[in-house]
Amino acid sequence: MSRARLAYKLKSMAAIVGGASLGFVGLLTVSGHADFYRRFLMPAVHAVLDAETAHQLGVQVARLRLLRAHREPDPGVLHTEVLGLLLSNPIGLAAGFDKHGEGVLGA
16 A cells, blocks of 8 residues: 555544544533533533633623523422422522623523
8 A cells, every 4th residue: 555545544534533523522512411521521621711711601602502402301309499489400500600691592
């Protein structure tokens, strides 16, 4: 096999493996796979972005509606009552997350 042919095959293999890896990471990111977020995505984000940049990126993701809403019903164990209001889960956005109202429709 010639050197040029080998280089072409290696380049093609790298493109296929890279594309499949990006597709897999994208699928896990959009699906909200908890182990993937905890073990891989969030440590990578923390290594690359400081807190303020990550915050601004989160607001822009909400503003542009890049991630879909979680559509599965919350498990009953998460239901919480606060001041007479029944909440499907005890998790919410922190006050001031979107203090300028940029991502209101997406959050």
